[in-house]
Every structure is written in structure tokens, then in C-alpha cells.
Amino acid sequence: MKANIQYAILIAWGILSVSCKKDNYKAPSGAFSGRLVYQGQPVNVSYNDVYFELWEPGWGKSTPIVVNVSQDGSFSALLFDASYKLVIPAAQGPFRSLTDKTTNSDTILLQLSGNLTRDIEVLPYYMIRQTKFTATGRKVTATFAAEQIIKDAAAKDIERVSLYICKTQFVDGRNSVATKDMSGAAITDPAGISLQVDVPALVPEQKTVFARVGLKIAGVEDMIYSPVQEVAL
Template identity: 50%
Template sequence: MMKVFQSIIWSGILALLFVCCEYDNYSEPGSLLQGNLVFNGEPIHISNNSVEFELWEPGWQKSAPIYVSVNQDGAYSASLFDATYKLIIPEHQGPFRCVNNAVTNSDTIIVEVNGNKNFNIEVEPYYMIRNVGFDVIGREVTATFGLEQVITDEDARSVEKVSFYMNKTRFVDFQWKVADVSIDGEDIEDMTSISMTLTVPDIVPSQNYVFTRIGVKIEGREDMLFSGVEKISL
């Protein structure tokens, strides 16, 4: 008798499985919005996980943004539903300031998403790192670069320090490093030509390459500006 009951229950559950509704009432967000933080088309490099921005979709009962993280090379991507979004980079994010948007006449940018879309976000960095070069002699790596001050109006900011970072993986910044050297801003003699040298430390397990890049800390800005990551063969 027990067996019969059990089989009735099991077949009932089985039947339910077949007649249940679909997994989900909504299809997943299908449109990929991707692009870069750029200044005049050039990507802005930052430290890993330091800059995020917000996408708002107006019209819903409750309002909460979608947060989008920017990679260390300035690239971002987000899977979204097709809609019109307002893109906002919150104050004090990044080593840059927002550019006034002609359409909204504010720092808000309207982004229409209808299928996959490439969209670069134009920002104005306080500085740009120019002419970056790395010379290798034995285990000594010398970085040479210049700084170009982009914002020179009343919002201009001085350089707090410049740093040369080295790591064994592609993530290179003040947190992820095996060696680094810094110069304070006031000790820089010629902004257009700065040179710094690092000795590659012993790396376990040993590898015949390192990754390097230059970071710039700007007075009063929390997030640092970086150059692109370079792989240096030793």
C-alpha cells in the first residue's frame, strides 16, 4: 500500500514538473553596451577597480542605479535591456572631470541602447602621460615619460607624486606590485621629461618578464591616473 502511495506522489511531482511554467518571466538582458573612458579618443588608464559609474533607467517606481565598473585599461561593458539610460559618473570618481554634455547641458549623458552598442565616454583628465618608454639593461628598468597638464583653468590641480610600478601579473598599481619607486610632485624638475629606475626583484617562481606602468597621483583626487600596462622582457 505504501508503495502505491509513493508512486502516486512521485508521478504527481513528475507531472507537476512537466506542466510548470517557464523558468523565468523575463528574458535575460541581451544588449551589450561597451566602450572606453577616453580623452580625444585616447583611452584613460586607471587602477584596477577604482572607477565606477551609474546607469539610471527612469520610469520605474523605485529608483536605484546599475553600477558599472571600469577596467584598469579604461574599458567597460554592461549587459542591459534595450532602453534609454542616463549615464552619470559620480563626483570625485577618477583622475578626471566630466565633460559638459551638449544634449542635457549637464554631466549627464543619454545613452540609447537598442542592441549591442559601442559607446566611448569622453572625459577630461587633469593630466595625460605622454611618450612612455621603458629601457632594460640587465635587471634594471628605466621608465621615461612626460606629463601634459590638460586642465589649466581654475580647476587645475598639481601633481602629488608620480610612481613607477612593476608587477609579475598584468594587474599593476599601488596595490598590485612587486616593486615601485616614487617622486613627489614638487621634486619634479621638468614635467615633460621624467625618468625613474627600478631593479627587478627576485620573483618566485622565476619569470623572464615583468609588467610595468606609470601612475600619477593628482592633488585632491583619490583615484590615480595610469599609463597603459607594458610587458617588459628581461
């Protein structure tokens, strides 16, 4: 009986030691940050809707590290120092991935040692340009241009454009308090689009709101947006 007790104690001590070693692993300390860009300009998206994947070769892992992109196109992730393969899934974003010169594919190789800042160049179907917001009373007007970037066989039509008004700086259709849509077929001049919406009374009252315009591409889930702007009422 005494021998059995001693044996049980040894097993428990071994389990405890292994657990302590696992708990003593250092947290990742390297930061990988940057932006999704087109020719150096941020590609604005809706928050937490667009992401890319980081795969760490050599560990037999089948699950990638998912990195979400903020609405201004920026991203940041804490990682261990290692080599990674960066992949943007085919269905992600209002853009197409570009071929990397090193891999000759849409996979980007990263070597993280400490902090790394690197923008990811993509090819959007459209970019929203020359956005201007004005307010008269509680009417907010947005004027902007929709520039078509992809014009070859992969080109896609505009399904609609939308003006979103929100209480906070997180602006898209999910939390909009006022929205104005225009179908792509109704756009007569992509270089001069105008949308106007009435802002309802807000509780509690706000003297400013946050606005931006979005463009929905036919056959593409994720929209592309203008930067968020605060508008005084």
C-alpha cells in the first residue's frame, strides 16, 4: 500500500512538473503589423470581416493563425519569432491577391525576428476617390468618385453604393442609424456620385456623427469603403 501511495505521488509530481513547464512558456513578443494597400493607399473594409492567414511550416499544424483587418485596412498580430506563410483566402476582401515575386504565387513568405512592419499590396476591383461629406441641418451629403481598377476579363460591375451614418467611428451597414443606397444601374457618372440622407434624432443627442460610403461589387461579399469622417450636424 505504501509503495502504491509513493507511486501515485510520483505520477502526480510528474504531471505537475509538465504543467508548470507549459505555463512557463513565454508569450509571443514579436509584432507583425501593416496595412492592406493599393499603390500605397489603404484599402478600407468593414471591421472584423476581412482577414488573412499565417501558416507556420514544419510543425504539422493544420490550423492557421487568423489575422483580422481593421476598417482602415490596418492589422497587427503578436507572434513568435519564426518563418510564416501568409495567404489571403480567395473569398476574402473586395480585391484580388497579387503574385509574389519570390514564390511566384499568392503566398507571401515572412521571417519574423522581433517586430516587423510590412504592407500587403492587393488589387481592388474599385477604389473610392475624392470623398467629401457636408451637412445642412440634419441632412448629410456625400460626393465621391468610383474608380474602376480591374478592367480586364476579371472586371466586375458595381452592384450598389451606400452612404452610412453611425453614432461611433465603427461605420458600416451593421450599426448604421441612417443609410442611403443607390444601385449600380442608377449611376450615370462614376466620377461624380452624390448621396444624401436625413439623420434621425439620436438618444442621447449628438452634435456629430460618423460617415463613410461603401461600394458593393457584384459577386463579391466584402465591400470597399472610403475612410471614416466625423461630420458636425
